[in-house]
Amino acid sequence: VDARPIPAIRWEGGPEGRLLLLDQTKLPSKLEVLEIRDVESLARAIRELAVRGAPAIGVAAAYGGVLALRESPPSPRERLEEALDLLAASRPTAVNLFHALSRLRRRAAALPGEDPATLAAALLDEARTLHREDEDLCASLGRHGATLLEDGMTVLTHCNTGRLATAGVGTALACILTAHREGKRLLVYADETRPLLQGARLTLFELAEAGIEARLLVDGAGPGLLLAGEIQAVFVGADRIAANGDTANKVGTLPLALAASRAGVPFYVVAPSTTLDPSLPDGRSIPIEERDGDEVTSLLGDRVPPGTRARNPAFDVTPADLITALVTEHGICRSPDRDGIKALLDSGR
């Protein structure tokens, strides 16, 4: 029996192979794997959150190039452009998606000729490289972030930022998992993360896999527990970080940052440099995904009056001055403002 957990994203075979995605909409009750053989199904899987989490969206989309090329006519390059446009329209906030698509575009542009087999081999290689890179980035995030955790701490996290949200061990959750592996005893409060319950369904699943002590919180509970002095640190991921450090993350992150700041509790954002978007001056220019209100009302069923309409912004933006430190693969940036972000980007060049 293979006891290893099913990875969130896997490519099986060569350029004619298939993409296997663990269907996260079914977790934790069902372990179902989606077989993705064309770009339309990949875009749907991203839109419907079968694969989600900023780094995982980028890695999954990277395999879209090789899938696109088996679908000619029209010409392979036109088909590739169409596919990249379709994937770019799948979700707007996580910038990792757009970084991945730019890499495919650059790799294809660097190749001469129109031979689909040559293009497909190169684009599969690019996707595999990006996949491996994300794994390495996660390991570094975990190592750096674990130094911020001490034995006996109670920490709060929001949404899901572990192996299901990335191609590696995770971002914010990687810090917690790494500290746990180093022998630090932690209690983790996981926000349920309305409306799609990434915290309740996915983070608690991952914490149980790792054998880490955890409690589920309703989203509204965190700020009160922070002000009551019951939590020593908040760890969250990010979907896009603007040039001045303003950070978009799953809706419900901002109230935690406000409360942590008021309570004097450190609020850490953990993200690879692939989540930075220096082209945007500040958080006001980050595109915030607005999902269908039915996602909220259908969860509540007949517990809301018939005809109830909901707003459903999927992310909020935390101003940089509420963030104690930004953990990236380059280390811990204790002043994640315009200069701090610039220094981070320069260290990666």
Ligand code: MRU
């Ligand atoms: O809508 P989702 O589930 O894709 O949102 C995910 C988050 O907001 C995560 O916190 C973020 O992507 C950082 S994860 C590694």
